[in-house]
Amino acid sequence: MKILMVSMNSIHFQRWTEQLKDTEHEVYWFNVRDGGYSEKLSWVHQIVGWKQKFPNLKGRSFIKKYAAWLYNKLSFLIENNTAKAFEKTLLEVKPDVVHSFVLYISCSPILKVMQKYPNVKWIYSSWGSDLYYFQHKPAYLKNIKNVLPRVNYMFSDCKRDVKLAKKYGFKGELLGVFPGGGGYSISEYDKFILPVNQRKTILIKGYQGRSGRAISLLKAINDLNEKLREFPIVIFGIDKEVENFINQNHLKSKLDLKTFSKAEFLPHMEIIKLMGEALIYIGNSNSDGMPNTLLEAIIMGAFPIQSNPGGATAEIIQHNKNGLLIENCEDVESIKALITEAITNKNMVNNAFDFNQIEVKPKLNRPVITEKVISKYNTIIN
Template sequence: MRILFVAIAESVHTARWLSQLSGENWDLHLFPSDIGTTPHSDFRNLTINSFFKGRLLGEQSGVHRTGVYWPFRRGKGRIKLISDRLAPNTATESARLARTIRSLKPDIIHVLEMQSSGYLVLEAKRRLANFPFPPCIYSSWGSDLFFFGRQAQHDKRIRAFLAECDYYIADCQRDLSLTLEFGFKGKTLGVFPTAGGYDLEHMRQFRQGGSSSSRRVIALKGYEGVRGARALVAIQALRMVSDLLTGFELVVYLASDEIRATMSQLSNIKGLKITVLPYSPHDEFLKLMGRSRLAMVSAIATGPPMPCWKQW
């Protein structure tokens, strides 16, 4: 079985989804839809087909890289821009993806997320008008349909992409009906978390003993403006109940610059300790969830937030 994934390579969600298949001895390939980023370190046993060939993640990981070797820290963006302008039929991402599909002849193409990855697949398919295109599975992420589907500039592209999909995997029940509203006529395979799932036995070791009501930590996801994220609203809510926060610690993770600048608004709340968690290994995040009384994720459009799965 040869599967070509088209997805955001730096995302931990992509890495965890693919990790479910890393032991199947299948021929797994990833075409990154995010240009110039570093693939996540959790990838195992696959080939990453990117424009630039970077360093391997370690021999034990079984990860192979294709592309142009560029040893310098700078210059990738300029080289890619010049290549796209001089050779639009060969160097652009849609042209490269079309060429990759034609070369690999995958049994299945699996698209994780629509706006970066799905639109790219749609462009590549248009370049392969006379080529037998493989069956396409689309796994949606929380904001794909509910957030972008309400924006006029995305409506036609969403409908066009879904019309080319054969199978659909939702990350929440809400999006099942949304795909039908946007014209999807393929087969639905079920509802599964964006990241695929979690090792419950591994997670249990991080659960703090005693009742959850005895905990004194509030975990806040610090995204603002990213696909509808609204951490500022959560901060405003905490200010409204400041008299109840004495003795609590607020731990902010994945804090954007805007949120870091706003943390001063909470610094005058008496008895509230504020900690900004730096980028950390996943187990550190599980430890945070295991000792938190409350996990806050504020957004105007998403699916089930990943921290909620971990908190549960």
């Protein structure tokens, strides 16, 4: 089967696509943002270099960075139309199925083309905040309602978004609920897992921005600084806003605190190693699907405390059993109570480690999920 992927480049897209390597399927990829050739997917037929009408145009990057309004106004003169470029690819490749990842990035721009060719089968993968966050934005909701009735098949990273998709017009076939990047290389990660009694670190995802709510976590640990002095705290992925909060509240003088900024781009395997050493992992956002970092923390044996937007996280965390759920990402007092519970209730943390390693982790193993994903693709051609 010929599969034409439509996506921007990302680690999750790469990991998902790698599941199809060494299968009988012929994989093409229309890089919807035209971010350049990916060596990591060298076995995939990549459609890149389509966007710029004048590839060697001087000053393009400068104008795009410092005068974005001007670049956007003139973009029709210097960039090829995404829909036209995709249609050209569609007619050349003649795929059995088109697979788009993230609605507003990879479905909306090609919708008119897919409507023009109604017999071409279309898969949509919902990730993260794709439906849950953007349903509250009128312009995006309009796109959601236009796209979903045309989609034939759907993968999702959580059951919550399946319900949302049906609410907004999806009447096709659900192919399954799987992690956004497929499964995890458990055999590769196992050597980095420490026993619970050797762990003391609290690991925090430091995202703020549009959906991250790391500052609510930092307010909580600031208030709890007396109780947390014996716990090394590591925060990764911090942006300027979070860094400013840390400095303004002198957190590094109150706590054994180490930070890694987004700009430092901590390699994925380094984050995995940190999770394998962490006693507790905390992630907090106002919107997400099934967070990949949460799943990785569970696999690596860190006790998870995670926000639960729309009930997505509750699909894998049983509150007070194998983790704790943050029901209000802005409620500092409730977050303080959850952290206090985690650092004082050793039985809960020990039992959660055993439960997650024995019951949850095997279900996230990459070979297990890959086999299921490939079988789902195979049903499309039968």
